[in-house]
Amino acid sequence: MELPVHLWEIKNQLKAHAEAFGLDVFETIFEVVDYKTINEIAAYGGFPTRYNHWRFGMEYEQLSKSYEYGLSKIYEMVINNNPSYAYLLEGNNMVDQKTVIAHVYGHVDFFKNNYFFSKTNRRMMDEMANHATRVRRYMDTFGVEPIEDFIETCLSLDNLIDYYSPFILRKRPQQEKEPDLNEMGIPKLSTGREYMENYINPKEYLAEQQRKMDIEQEKKKRFPEEPEKDVLQFLMDNAPLEQWENDVLSLIREEAYYFAPQGQTKIMNEGWATYWHSRIMTEKALDGAELIDYADAFSGIVATSPGQLNPYKMGLELWRDIEDRWDRGKFGKEYEECTDLEKRSSWNRGVGQGQAKIFEVRRHYNDVTFIDEFLTEDFCRKHKLFTFAYNSKSSQYEIESREFSKIKQKLLSQMTNFGHPFIMVRDGNFKNRGELLLHHRFEGVELRMDYARDVLKNLSQIWRRPVNIETIIGDKGRLISFDGTQHKEAPCDYEPI
Structure with a gap:
């Protein structure tokens, strides 16, 4: 209406x-x-x-x-x-x-x-309607259940994208066919005399050269050449999907990129x-x-609840704090080096740059950079922020720390990559058998095994071959696999990327 x-x-x-x-x-x-x-x-x-x-x-x-x-x-x-x-x-x-x-x-x-909304589709209302039309057409052709099941699989993977990909300018290199090293033959040292061949190019030397050639040839078989953060794009380009499956996966990926800045x-x-x-x-x-x-x-909008961070309240107070600090000149070397709490609290240079500053910040920052730069120890003290953790002895959540560094680190860890683990494609031809190898960039937090197993299972439905992920569990490298029927776990040499 x-x-x-x-x-x-x-x-x-x-x-x-x-x-x-x-x-x-x-x-x-x-x-x-x-x-x-x-x-x-x-x-x-x-x-x-x-x-x-x-x-x-x-x-x-x-x-x-x-x-x-x-x-x-x-x-x-x-x-x-x-x-x-x-x-x-x-x-x-x-x-x-x-x-x-x-x-x-x-x-x-x-x-x-x-800036983080600058690459989003400004005609997304029309695009969403277009997506709905395409999906309805597939449902009419192939049936509702297989389409819904495939969408469910794709939605469970829609966070496996590179959130900064829209802002990266990439030049596609000219694809030149590289020579097959085996066709070129084993490199030998020139002798000039046939009777010197066994001395200058002994069998051990030739075997070593052959081994090096095999390693280089194996590297060329590996794809992608560099770890790929946009897992969905890699699947679209390389998984054996039907045309309608590829199209559905592409629209799920497109919508994931549209919604990403709202989370960021x-x-x-x-x-x-x-x-x-x-x-x-x-x-x-x-x-x-x-x-x-x-x-x-x-008061209801900015109210806080136990165990929850209210983004309305947190954001409002930070914007007000930035405006106040830049109005009063509470920034820069002189202010940061001042250790007198009373002097800091009454600091006022009458700069009056608060409004200009908040409009500048609004244009260039996301939550991670916003918290990293503008969350201060004074702010945490004023608003009585703290971290909390579960105490198994009392069976309750209790205050863990009021230290500024821990509060800031906790907030940043929750916001970086939306709190999700960093997952990327390491090898699309793992073991030279067409298996998919993912890499978990370990940053101190282990994967939830129930989630990891479900994701591997859903990935295998798209990749149509076994799927693996290398990670750290208990300070040791582990390879978790799903072959289409069962999950397996084995030791591995984990190399950070």
Whole structure:
């Protein structure tokens, strides 16, 4: 349903306020929908049209039950598209609708201007509808069950991509056929005399040269030449897939790359939208009679729960902290070397660069670089951050540490690669038998064996041959394999990449 007249006027006012603050947004189309419709859209990942799969139905049931039992409520959704589309929940009071519209403009500014969204498809609404049409056509041709089963397999692997691949410029080298070393013969030293042959080129020397040639020839058989982080692309290029299977895998991969920046910037993006809706509402759009309702709703948005990190709260406070530090000049060599806590807390050089700084950060950073550069010991102390861990003796989660370095390391480890292990293709012709060898870049955390076995099983359904992964378990190299029927584990020489 299109916006009613009163909401249309409010939307225009809020857009004018957002632009006056310096936000740069796409044209944004708002629609008002009931809770069933917004749950359907949310189940589809924020899109009104998408291919059919039982996973989306399961997600819809979960969202519907959660809403009906009063456990959760979706206030808004916005799609990274040009024009952007946003959905407002029918029945929200006017304060909520104004807050949501202001929040949406914060998101749209971030989508348009953050570097990590710059490579995303700005016509993804149309692309998702195209994907749905292609999948329906395959279902009509090959049946629903085999298509759904294959999609399920692909979805279980959709994080095996190289998240930075869209930003890497690669030149494809000219493919020149290299000579077969065996056809060239074994390199020999020139003798000039036949009777000297056995002395200058003894059998041991020739055998060693043959061994070296065999090793070089074996290397040329290995592909990829360098470890490949985009596992899905490698499968598309090399797995023995039917045309429809390759197409389905390609659209799953395309959607994974579209959604990736949203995961890479969750704290920044939600914090940015919350920062701007709070400023727009409190400084421009809020009526006096709406103050209590707004404060009540806002407290729910930034509330923290045990064992969970609220990205709205974390992001908002970091943006405010950056603005305050650059307004007061709390950066640079002089400030960093100051050890007087009282002097640091009252530090104010009147620089006034806060607004310029947050717009600069909004353009160039993702969550990992954002936390790495702007999370400070003062911030952790002020907001009482800590790490926690499970205590087997008390059977409870307890505070583990309040040390800044450990807090920062924990946050960064959770955000790097979305907390997933780094997996890449090492060899597509492992053991010279066409087997797939994956490499786990070990960084101190072992693989979850139940997940690893399931992933190997699903990969084998696409590769159609045995699949292996080398990793570290208990400080020793281990090779985990699946041959199509059973899993095996054996020692291996683990060489870090």
